[in-house]
Amino acid sequence: MIRPRCVVLAFALCLASPTAPASETDADCLMCHADRDLTSASGKTLFIDENRYGLSIHGQAGLSCVDCHADLAKVEDFPHAEKIEPVDCSLCHEAEKSAVAASVHGRPHQAANASIVVSCKECHGTHDIRKKDDFDSPVFAINIPDTCERCHLGLVQTKRGGDFIRVYNESVHFKAAKKSGLSVSATCATCHGAHDVRAAADPESRVGRKAIIRTCGRCHAWIERDYLEGVHGKAHVKGLENVPVCTDCHTEHAIQTAETLSSSVYATRVASVCSRCHDDENLARQFGLITSRLRTYSDSFHGTASRFGATRVANCASCHGFHDIRNSADPRSSIHPANLSATCGRCHAGAGPNFAKGKIHVVSEKTEAKGAYIAKIFYITAIGGLISLFCLFIAVDLARRARTRWKAKKSP
Amino acid sequence: MESQKEPLSEEALIRDDEVFLRMNLAERLQHILLVISFTTLVLTGLPLLFYELKIFKSIFGSARAFQLRGFLHRAAAVILIVDSLWHVGYVAFTRRGRQNLKDLLPRRKDVRDAVQQFGYNLGLTRFLHRRGIGKKFFARRPFWLFEKEPEYGRYNFIEKLEYLSVVWGSFIMILSGFFMWNLELSLRLFPLWVHDIFVIVHGYEAMLAFLAIIIWHMYNVHLNPEVFPMSKVWLNGKITGRELRTLHPLEYRRILEERRKALEPESPTWS
Structure with a gap:
């Protein structure tokens, strides 16, 4: 949720200069950052594409560079220090920021060599942030799997490993989204939520055993209805553990x-x-x-x-x-x-x-199917009896033949 | 001329290399059809009983292969049914068939033969007798000494047992299988628990038949040193005079007697 103060600010700015998003300050910034070859000491590009920013949601709203990079607003000496403060999105997006802070992404994740904290830009991008219904947005429904899998296929694996995530790409939901272009198909955020992703074990998780019925039922409504009428659903509603959920x-x-x-x-x-x-x-x-x-x-x-x-x-x-x-x-x-x-x-x-x-x-056929039981006992007895008799007869027959042969050899 | 009055020797009446027809073409064909249908039925039926076995899973491990299995099973069943009907007709309407059936019916002698053959093979009572044990008993009942092998007629007890088993088994399998094939009909006529008996019986009778063939029949017509590697009667239907004399002495003597009678003057008083 965007705070009203920001909306008013943005709206006013829009009215003032609807076609030229770059304010005077922006022009100052772009004096250097419009240079495609501008890089940091470590070689990272510092180029800002003015046109792409103009197309972004913040560009269209007319936010200027220092609205986000607030620490640079008062800098007089240029070039400014290489190390600048990270952008604090919560200035406007406070609800989202606190939702993320309470989610699994709000806690540092101990990866192999570093602890990782997920910030807004990991999913939304930086200068090029688009609305979530923009096809090019990394958080557009169909793009969400790519965005999440950027981390979750390799860098950051959940307890159940990378394959647990990878199989999603073979699922019917993935195919519906990616192959058929169905934006209402379930992608990561549909089930896990966007900013408030929680581990399944968390009681407030949307994918925990308690909530999953409702989560799936948001799309599969009549299946939820049927489930709740069946034995499994009734037991689930009573709060019983170990009842199968979706x-x-x-x-x-x-x-x-x-x-x-x-x-x-x-x-x-x-x-x-x-x-x-x-x-x-x-x-x-x-x-x-x-x-x-x-x-x-x-x-x-x-x-x-x-x-x-x-x-x-x-x-x-x-x-x-x-x-x-x-x-x-x-x-x-x-x-x-x-x-x-x-x-x-x-x-x-x-x-x-x-x-x-x-x-x-x-x-137990003995008590539940007497006819079949009697037939079975009869046959087991018959098979056991006859086959043993056959084997015994054959063994004795062979022994006698061997004996006769041996005797014939001994005294021809 | 004097010598002609002497009875002819056995050798002259039935030569060792004389060929007798033991199975005619119809009987051989019936047997071959039985072999084909039985083998197919076993191979396509056993997977249902031993579904855990890997080999069956690898052969029939797809919906289509499994469907083919069912088709082959029913096709073989049709062959068995046709074969059985042919055999019933053959037994009912031909003189030879009727005679065969008569010769195949179990008699008290068959039980006696079985006991005698087993006792002779075992040789235990002869051993006891030599040691002087049970002298009185054996003096009164010399049969129990089992000094000689039993003498068999056209069909010995082994062959009779096999034939009657096939008749019984085919009847059971065709009946239960028919109702399993026509489940809807079966359940129009019988409650489910009766149908369940058909299913149980079909499986166990199959096991019995399979084991009996693999052990009993295979021993008697293949592995038995007397015929090893295989008795060829089922292919050419022929048996020699020598085989007749050793394996079916009673039949041999019956033929001998018939031939003697045929050669003798009809009535000595007429000449």
Whole structure:
């Protein structure tokens, strides 16, 4: 937010000289800084492109050099000292400055060889600052990934490393922004915020486990609605830990559409995603879940085929739904006994009431599927018995033949 | 002329190198179709039981390969069904087929043969007898000494067991497989738990059949020193007089008897 005093100042200046942004003082500065070859002792260019500054938001507002470089306003001796005070943007942009100060970027980051503090110019640039809806602005939605990745791919890595950031560049959000030019697609700032970026563990973070539902729901509104109606969402609202939120299934940065082969929720990968929790003993105890979901699914044709990469077989989501998964006792659940023929019927045309007369995900056949259990025991006994008999017979037969041969050799 | 009244020697009636037809063309074709369909069914079916094995994953590890697997499995199933129907027709409508079936039916002698063959191979009771153990028992029941190998007819107990297993197995597999193939039909007729039994039975019967073939059948027709490396009957259908005499002595003697009768004057009183 720009402080009103500054706006009035800028407006007045605009009115006074709308076409010539350079004030008298600016002209003084440009006497030297308009020289393309002007460099500091260390060889850094000190050239200021007057035209580009004129196009910048501050140039258009008519701010003069010393409005920002306030310490130079009173300098009489030129050239001025090489070391000058850093520009304090908070003179006008106080709210932003304090938001950044409270964010992860407000604290010095201990990089490999130096501690790094992120200042405004790291993201916004210096003399060439553009409005955020200017295509050339480093903070224009589609340019944001480049701006953030300048640091976060190499120089400054978060706890989870560079790859954690890099996979964003393969995500559906990145592609929508970069390839399709969709400025409303999620880039870094969409989820993490701009000035108030916080670590996910921070309770005020937009990407923490608590807030992520709302963050994703800002764009994916009906998915948020469905999620909040399902078992996961209801438990989440109650404040329970260990309840899956968006990122648990979809991953954070590498989000892909479910149809993409590398997606974490691609048809053949759904089972392993769900079973991370649904086969976990601790969570099972906490929530009273039944485990062995993956094994019992894998043992079925659906599961086996899925393991081989078949996508036209049912995975967890095909029957249970995904965002609004409901308990089977809920009449609106896709696996409520009354809805099973409709659910199964989506693939098995004409599925009748018999689809509900039996159990899916049978953990203990002994108690849950007696018929199958008896058949299994019968066959295990038969196979074990017959094959041992065969082997025994063959062994004895071979032994006898060997004996006969040996005897024949000994006494021809 | 006097010598002609003497019964002809076995040698003269059945020469060692005389060729007998053990499997005719139809039977051989039925067997070849069975080999083709069985092998394909096993190879395309086992991956479903052993989905963890890397080898199956590398072969069928894509949606298309897996789809092809299913297609091949059902194609082989159709071959097996056609083959089975042909065989049923063959057994029902040909004289030879009916005779084969009759010869293949299990009898009490087969159990006795199996015990005798095993006991003979083991030789334990002969050993005990030599040591003077159980003399009284063996004097009363000399069978248990297993001094001789059993004499087999056209089909020995091993062959009968294999044949009946194939009949039983094919019936089970075709029935359960048919309902697995036509899941919607199956669940119109049966509740899910019955269908689950089909699935379980199909898998375990397959394991049983696979192991039985790999161990029992392969030993008896390939690895058995008597026929090693392979009995060629399934290819040329031929068996020699010598083989008939040693492997199927009862059939050998039956043929011998038939030939003797044919040569004898119809009734000595007429001459």
